[in-house]
Each structure stands twice: as C-alpha cells, then as structure tokens.
Amino acid sequence: MYENDSDSIIEVKSSLMNEKYINHNMKNFIENKASYFLKNSRNLPNLELEKFILWKIDRNRVFISMDLNCPAQCKFCYVDSLIAKRNKLSSIKLAKILCETVKNDKRFTQGKQGTTIMLSPFTDPFHENNIEASLEIINFFSTLKNFIDIATRFPLLKIDSLSPFSENILINFSLSSLQDNIEINNQYLRFKNAKKLISKGYNVTLYLRPIIQDITIHDIDKIIDLAKDSGIKVITIGGLYVDEKILHKLSSINIDISKYTKIKKKFVLDDKEILEKIKANDLEVIYKKLQNSGFNVFYSSDQRIEYYKSKLI
Numbered sequence: 007m008y009e010n011d012s013d014s015i016i017e018v019k020s021s022l023m024n025e026k027y028i029n030h031n032m033k034n035f036i037e038n039k040a041s042y043f044l045k046n047s048r049n050l051p052n053l054e055l056e057k058f059i060l061w062k063i064d065r066n067r068v069f070i071s072m073d074l075n076c077p078a079q080c081k082f083c084y085v086d087s088l089i090a091k092r093n094k095l096s097s098i099k100l101a102k103i104l105c106e107t108v109k110n111d112k113r114f115t116q117g118k119q120g121t122t123i124m125l126s127p128f129t130d131p132f133h134e135n136n137i138e139a140s141l142e143i144i145n146f147f148s149t150l151k152n153f154i155d156i157a158t159r160f161p162l163l164k165i166d167s168l169s170p171f172s173e174n175i176l177i178n179f180s181l182s183s184l185q186d187n188i189e190i191n192n193q194y195l196r197f198k199n200a201k202k203l204i205s206k207g208y209n210v211t212l213y214l215r216p217i218i219q220d221i222t223i224h225d226i227d228k229i230i231d232l233a234k235d236s237g238i239k240v241i242t243i244g245g246l247y248v249d250e251k252i253l254h255k256l257s258s259i260n261i262d263i264s265k266y267t268k269i270k271k272k273f274v275l276d277d278k279e280i281l282e283k284i285k286a287n288d289l290e291v292i293y294k295k296l297q298n299s300g301f302n303v304f305y306s307s308d309q310r311i312e313y314y315k316s317k318l319i
C-alpha cells in the first residue's frame with residue numbers, strides 16, 4: 007500500500023509525539039530528507055507542537071492538518087490568528103507520516119466507533135494544494151473504518167479517487183454567504199458538488215459557519231433552496247470567532263462587526279484563548295428557519311458527529 011519508506015514510517019511510534027521539539031526547516035524535512043528523518047526518528051519534529059495533529063481525547067477526536075496555512079485567505083478565517091508559523095508543506099509524504107503517527111498513537115482507537123478523524127482545522131482539505139494529501143489521509147482512515155469528518159469550502163473534483171467506503175465519510179460544505187466579496191467565488195459549485203456526492207452515496211451536509219451577524223441572514227432563503235435542491239438534509243450552524251486581526255480583515259470588505267458584543271467562549275482549537283465569539287442574534291433566527299424548512303439542524307460538530315456515528319452499525 008505504501009511506497010519505499012513504508013517500513014520506516016511504521017516504526018514511528020507514538021512516543022515520538024513526546025520527543026523534544028527540534029526547530030527545523032520542515033519544508034526540507036518533508037520534501038528532501040524524509041527518509042533520513044524517518045530512519046532517525048529522534049530528529050522528527052513534534053507534530054503536535056506544530057499543530058499538524060491535535061488530540062481532543064475528551065471528545066474522542068483527532069484533528070489533522072496537512073498544512074498550517076490556507077491559500078483561500080477568507081477574511082473571517084481564524085487560521086492566521088492561531089498559527090504563528092506559516093508552512094507550505096502539503097505532500098503525500100507528510101500525509102503518510104501523519105496517518106502512521108496517529109494510527110500508532112496509544113490514544114487512537116480503530117473502528118467505526120473509535121477515534122473521529124477531523125480534517126482539517128488549519129487549511130482547506132479540498133483546496134488544490136491539499137487534495138492529494140487529503141485523499142491519502144481519508145482513504146487511509148476509511149480503510150480502518152474510522153469516522154472521518156471533513157469541512158471544506160472547495161468542491162471535490164476527484165470524486166473517483168475517494169474511498170468507496172462512503173458510510174464513515176462525512177463531507178461538510180462550509181458557507182457564510184452567497185456574496186462573492188465574502189466567500190471564495192465557488193459557492194454554487196459547492197452545492198453542485200454536494201448533489202453529485204450525495205448521488206454517489208456519500209454523506210454531505212451544509213456547515214453554515216461562521217454565521218456573520220446581518221450578513222448570512224440576507225441569503226438564507228436562497229441557501230435553503232440550494233441545499234434542498236442538492237439533497238442536503240443536515241445543517242450545522244456556528245458563530246464567528248474574532249480577534250483584532252479578523253475584525254480588521256472584515257472591515258476591509260466593509261463588514262463592521264466591532265459594534266457587536268463579544269463573549270468569552272472557548273473555541274476548541276484555540277488553546278491560548280486568543281479569540282472571542284460574536285454574540286449573533288441571527289443564529290437563533292436562522293436555526294428556527296432551517297428547522298421549519300425541514301432540515302435536521304445542529305449547533306455543533308459534536309452533535310452532528312454523534313448523529314452520524316450513531317447510525318453506523
């Protein structure tokens with residue numbers, strides 16, 4: 007299944023996660039010296055410290071990112087606020103290392119009700135830069151039957167390369183608005199792609215996140231129509247987390263949300279508590295509207311995952 011370095015990769019045990027962090031040029035590590043470092047495991051960088059891997063044991067999840075940078079640069083995105091160091095690393099080799107590192111970690115449980123694989127908090131898994139690495143990770147854990155929750159703003163153009171084990175793969179198309187100046191200009195393609203994936207038997211939901219107060223609500227009727235037409239039945243909604251950087255980026259596209267109340271609410275990926283949540287009254291209104299339109303609506307990815315995992319035999 008793996009290339010030449012597979013034996014070396016398999017030797018990488020979970021103890022490596024605790025190795026002393028070595029500040030190294032990771033791009034060179036991945037692209038030029040992978041074999042060397044894999045055979046000399048003490049030199050591996052700490053993938054957890056770097057945030058390529060984030061364990062949330064209390065929720066039985068592991069977040070995996072194949073890069074720590076997202077080329078899409080959405081104005082509301084938290085990646086630049088939470089990641090100090092920017093890397094451009096996405097590669098098949100890194101994907102294989104991430105897979106084996108997680109699989110060999112003692113915190114990992116294999117199987118349908120085992121560890122949920124979350125892709126990917128710090129880059130978009132279906133962006134063209136990441137798609138090969140993402141498919142490697144999805145297909146790896148799909149074979150182990152683990153549940154895989156994917157959040158993306160890009161259509162999956164290589165559907166035929168996706169694992170045929172569709173029941174444990176959940177693709178969530180994220181969306182905040184239908185406006186081009188707010189979203190990446192592929193909003194309608196996401197719905198078209200959702201329709202295609204659903205017709206092939208994959209689980210697809212809409213992830214209305216972040217809901218931007220006074221913005222998302224303007225498009226909600228049209229979004230409901232598009233979701234229904236594509237066959238989506240489940241929608242998760244989520245609020246907007248900000249810091250000064252995000253507020254500034256949003257104001258550059260004439261969205262001023264600094265006037266709204268910010269509340270302290272822990273964001274699962276924000277261990278340093280940099281971000282605050284905007285109190286958005288629209289969230290409730292949208293929730294009710296979606297529910298009245300016949301969707302199964304969740305307030306969090308936890309609820310969504312629990313719902314889908316409970317259906318797995």
Ligand code: SF4
Pocket residue numbers: 076077078079080082083084085127128129130159
């Ligand atoms: S696509 Fe997702 S990860 Fe990438 S910039 Fe936009 S919100 Fe951030």
